[in-house]
Amino acid sequence: MNLIRGLHNLKKQQGSVVTIGNFDGVHIGHQKIIARLTEKAKEMGIPSVLISFMPTPQSFFGREQASLSSFKEKHRLLSGLNLDIHLIIHFNKDFSQLEARDFVQNILLNKLRMKHCLIGDDFRFGKERKGGFELLQNLSKDKGFTVEKTPSILCNNHRVSSSAIRTFLENGNIQSASQMLGREFSITGKIVHGLKNGRAIDFPTINIPIKRKISPVHGIFAVTIELDGATYQGVCSVGNRPVIGGKKTLLEVFLFDFNKQVYGLKVKIIFKHKIRDERNFDNFMALKKQIEIDTQDAKRFFSF
Template structure:
């Protein structure tokens, strides 16, 4: 899949099929849209183009929310779905003021020469979110393209959406969130050096930076870890480590029966079960006692 960063790097297409959105988490609703787009791409013999935005419009307008996937994770998930091109548009002040009709004409039609557009039933675009399925449908009457929208998909009588998955994860309903994602929820990143406080109390951890401003999960979890071609079990903490006064969100994992140097390697942390919320402790002795309980709880869950 070709990655195009910014409209300045976009060349004129002879024709394309297009979908547009944030696609955070690439859940099964997104997968349905992309599958249909790829099918149409093959039918028409035209390249498929997925358009997303950086930062997201929500973040740009200071409506910050947790991200289900980092950019790297999202791009990797999209790459496995058969798309030809991922176009990332820089969402800035100038772009936020672009009228919906101008966006459609100048980018979708003039640059991408769009012949087919597929969007979700909640998609809005353009200044003040005035554009949507109806405006594209009206434009298609005078232009050489067709537009379709996909209906919502339900899971356990709930509409599948990134916002619903965030709620489920925040409420520790990991299994339901995973059903909507179409895979187990995970966070991937490279292992970095930490402060090594865990080592001093007998629980050395691997440390992974959270590549998002707000994590979708916080607390202590039973997890499995895919690392260097093998899978391990462990207990994971996602939070700010209040005992040392840290304010930066960090993911730390204590791996069971593990003693290897793995700095710089990429690890995939797969969340299985939430054990408890993060909380402060008076000293490292109290923290160690709690970690011992957490480890036992994680082992009990993972072996059942």
């Protein structure tokens, strides 16, 4: 998959099949759209193009929300779906004022030479979100392209969406979130040095940056991690560490029966079960006692 950062790096195409969206989490609904996109592109003999935005429109307009995937995670997931091109459009003030019709003409037609457009049933675009399936359908009659709408997918009688997955994760319903994602929810990154407070209470942790402004998970979890070709079990804390007056959201994992130097290595934390919400403690000894309880709860979960 060819990653193109910005319209200025895009060469004029001879034709393309296009889909547009944020694709946060690359869940089973996204996967269905992309499977149809690549199928249609192969049928027409032209490249498949997925357009996403950075920052997201929600973030640009101050409606920041938790991200299910960091940019690297999303790109890696998309790379496994047989796409030809991932085009990232920089969402700024000028772009936010682009009328929906102008977006279709100036970008989709003039630059991408779009022959077919595939969108989700709730997709909106252009200034004030005035563009949608009906506009594309009307323009297609005179502009020489076709348009296709993909219906919503249901999972356990719930419409699959990134917002539904965020709600499940926020409520600690890891299983339902994973079903909509089509895989277990995870966070990846490189292990970095922390403050090493855990060592002082006999619970040394590995630490990785969240790499998103708002974490989709908060609290204490039973997790497995994939590290250096092996899998380990442990307890993960995602939060602000109120016992030391923390402000920044951090991810720390205490691994069972583990004593290795792993700074700088890539790691994947897979969330299995929420144990409890984060809460404050009067001192480190009270925190230590609670971590002992959390560790036993996690071990009981893994023993089932």
